[in-house]
Amino acid sequence: MGRETLARIALACIVIGLPLAAYGYETQLRDAHNNVIEIQASVSEQGGFSPDVVRIAVDTEITLRFSSTDVTHGIAIGPGWDINVGHVDPGKVEEITLTFDEPGTYTYYCTTFCSADHWRMRGVITVYDPENPDYVPPPYRDPVMFKLVEEGVNIDAVHTGDAMQDMELVFTREPSLENGEQLAASVTIPAEIQEQDWRRTHTPLGALHLLERANPDQSQADLIDVVLYLWTPTQSLPQAESYYNSNCTACHGQYGGGDGPISGITAENPVAFNDLGYMFQMRGDVLYAKLRRGGMGTDMPNFGTLLTPEETWLVVDYLWTLPTRSDEPSNPASIIP
Amino acid sequence: MTKIDLLTAAPWLKPILRSRLFQPVLMLATLAFFVMVILTGLFGTPAGNRNFGIVFVWIVWWALLMIIMVPFMGRIWCTMCPIPAPGEWLQRRGIVKRTSGKLSTLRWRFPKRFRNMWLQNIGFLGVAIFSAIILTHPDVTAFVLLGFILTGIVLSILYENRVFCRYVCPVGGFIGLYSMMAPLEVRVKDPSVCVTHTPKDCIIGNEQGYGCPWMLYPGGMQRNTYCGMCMECVKTCTQNNIVINVRSIGSDLTVAKERRLDEAYKAFIMLGCAILYSAVLLGPWGWMKDWASMESVANWLIYAAGFLFINLVVLPGAFALTTGLTRRLSKQTLSTRELFTHYAYVLVPLGLAAWIAFSFGFALVNGSYALVVLSDPFGFGWDLFGTRDTAWQPVGTTLIPFLQTGILTAGLLFAINTAYKIAAQYSQTHRQAFIATLPVTGFMTMVTFILLGLYLG
Numbered sequence: 001m002g003r004e005t006l007a008r009i010a011l012a013c014i015v016i017g018l019p020l021a022a023y024g025y026e027t028q029l030r031d032a033h034n035n036v037i038e039i040q041a042s043v044s045e046q047g048g049f050s051p052d053v054v055r056i057a058v059d060t061e062i063t064l065r066f067s068s069t070d071v072t073h074g075i076a077i078g079p080g081w082d083i084n085v086g087h088v089d090p091g092k093v094e095e096i097t098l099t100f101d102e103p104g105t106y107t108y109y110c111t112t113f114c115s116a117d118h119w120r121m122r123g124v125i126t127v128y129d130p131e132n133p134d135y136v137p138p139p140y141r142d143p144v145m146f147k148l149v150e151e152g153v154n155i156d157a158v159h160t161g162d163a164m165q166d167m168e169l170v171f172t173r174e175p176s177l178e179n180g181e182q183l184a185a186s187v188t189i190p191a192e193i194q195e196q197d198w199r200r201t202h203t204p205l206g207a208l209h210l211l212e213r214a215n216p217d218q219s220q221a222d223l224i225d226v227v228l229y230l231w232t233p234t235q236s237l238p239q240a241e242s243y244y245n246s247n248c249t250a251c252h253g254q255y256g257g258g259d260g261p262i263s264g265i266t267a268e269n270p271v272a273f274n275d276l277g278y279m280f281q282m283r284g285d286v287l288y289a290k291l292r293r294g295g296m297g298t299d300m301p302n303f304g305t306l307l308t309p310e311e312t313w314l315v316v317d318y319l320w321t322l323p324t325r326s327d328e329p330s331n332p333a334s335i336i337p
Numbered sequence: 338m339t340k341i342d343l344l345t346a347a348p349w350l351k352p353i354l355r356s357r358l359f360q361p362v363l364m365l366a367t368l369a370f371f372v373m374v375i376l377t378g379l380f381g382t383p384a385g386n387r388n389f390g391i392v393f394v395w396i397v398w399w400a401l402l403m404i405i406m407v408p409f410m411g412r413i414w415c416t417m418c419p420i421p422a423p424g425e426w427l428q429r430r431g432i433v434k435r436t437s438g439k440l441s442t443l444r445w446r447f448p449k450r451f452r453n454m455w456l457q458n459i460g461f462l463g464v465a466i467f468s469a470i471i472l473t474h475p476d477v478t479a480f481v482l483l484g485f486i487l488t489g490i491v492l493s494i495l496y497e498n499r500v501f502c503r504y505v506c507p508v509g510g511f512i513g514l515y516s517m518m519a520p521l522e523v524r525v526k527d528p529s530v531c532v533t534h535t536p537k538d539c540i541i542g543n544e545q546g547y548g549c550p551w552m553l554y555p556g557g558m559q560r561n562t563y564c565g566m567c568m569e570c571v572k573t574c575t576q577n578n579i580v581i582n583v584r585s586i587g588s589d590l591t592v593a594k595e596r597r598l599d600e601a602y603k604a605f606i607m608l609g610c611a612i613l614y615s616a617v618l619l620g621p622w623g624w625m626k627d628w629a630s631m632e633s634v635a636n637w638l639i640y641a642a643g644f645l646f647i648n649l650v651v652l653p654g655a656f657a658l659t660t661g662l663t664r665r666l667s668k669q670t671l672s673t674r675e676l677f678t679h680y681a682y683v684l685v686p687l688g689l690a691a692w693i694a695f696s697f698g699f700a701l702v703n704g705s706y707a708l709v710v711l712s713d714p715f716g717f718g719w720d721l722f723g724t725r726d727t728a729w730q731p732v733g734t735t736l737i738p739f740l741q742t743g744i745l746t747a748g749l750l751f752a753i754n755t756a757y758k759i760a761a762q763y764s765q766t767h768r769q770a771f772i773a774t775l776p777v778t779g780f781m782t783m784v785t786f787i788l789l790g791l792y793l794g
Binding site for chain 1: 369713716719
């Protein structure tokens, strides 16, 4: 075989063989994993996830390979899976292999603030039953939401719960959880307030009213401390903090000051959870509902497709910790010195 | 410095260079690299730092070109460049063999008015104003390179030899200019042998090789500028008269008779681009990057207009004023335009130093991306060599400012020395040459300070 022939073979190998080899290698890699789905992430302004809908059969192992075309994104899958794929740097591929064991709809979403429209970065995984591919699982009837509807509660309004509109709430000093904890042992606390279910469906202001009636000799400032103590979870909530940091800080701020990086461009000013005046008038189930449904016309996205009801309650509980975070001075807007 | 002929000092080199396999083997190797660049550009991740095409073209290749190949070996890249290969192989109807008969082309005559560096200047500026996009978008890089290769093929069909490389290639233009600095040259041992050797195999070719594809007459070659180091003349010379010399750096700069305005402008464009690239790509001005990246067309138009204005008007204009001052102070008899052209060559060492300094700035910082894309060229998640997850690791960051300062200072000193040599060619006395050197030295010192300001912050 002459040198010219060899050179032509080499040329053919380069021009034809190299692309075929690359294609073959990639195909072989994909075949090594059954059901590999490539999902490319771009900021929402550039289209978000592509594809943004994935349809797979139940009980089928699937590998989702996430890559980013622009900035670092974070990928999680919910609700109920507690899957955090982690950061996906531009050009890097992060993959996860999983099997969905029942039909339903799940969401993959970005957990890293990546652009002004970060919260729009969502994709849907539809898990179907091959034996009944057209079956659509009924939507989840959230008892908390339905109870609010039955009660006629407008979750977009500010709530004073138990008709406490006439009650004057005055913060004369910085509330103290420590003082509240000490007083809780000595003051009379009505039985209903001690029940978590009651606290979730009533405002702290309503509880304060009941406490004032039961303890007429105590100052309101002390009783506010007691209410705050009763509403604030005593254990740390790392999972909820992680959810909050991933999903809420962009608007509401890391310490709940309503001052996140995009707070200036939302349709309405994000709520400041560290404002005791606001939080004392807010019911837990309303916060829960707002989280799951989103805020009408406020740019507050819905998280019902990302979080389970239990995870949502965790986030609600975490919100009560924000007014008294020790690493950030509380900012009760209603304090009157 | 006495020249050393490598073909004599290293006799083993000659058979290699005379082999018809020499250039095709290099070209096929770089063609493989080129095909990967195109494939990854078109089908790989759009994230530049994870794409083989972007990393290997604009970091690895560019750094090798500007830091090693051009300064030390001149146009050695042109020896192996794959871009003209398809066109040349079509012309020759073969890759390795010396085919008989004439080259297969339409034999058009390349217009005389374009037989200079102006097309290369325009081409380079055309690429330069889009550089922030080309350098960061793999697909754009792929399309630009495909455009080059297509242009090379079309020109090879229309014209004989390497018209694309000689007159059109935007890269070839500045490599040619800066190759004047290289300590390596292809020349003839004895020009009188060429004069008396009437067959002129080096021009028309013989059974051993083709006539010079770069359309040069080796016997008259005094500079590296247009010699593509293809080594055809080493093959065709029947008089054993071709030498490959190791020589003193920058010795082509003092060859007076071939200085031209198109080359002079190439020197300005390259220096201007070095300054502007340093500001846009390495500088702290985000708005400039946004404008250059075409975030809005209106701003990009302002950027492009400014870019061209600085390169074509501001820098040459300032230099023209400088050479006007030179003429006035030194009373040299040449016209300002002639002095402008002659003295522009002092910008070659300074410009090359600026490009080396610029290239060090990003190559050491971003070189580690090469390990990542070697294992995962497309960004598909491959791990061919186990280096996919190599963390980005800037190298020698504390050293870079010292390197850049040293290189720029050396470039400035060499340029001042060159300025004096050029001045001496048109001066009667040492004093006249010394005075003539002063304005140009001031200009270059100012440019050096601007560059140092950009590199050192």
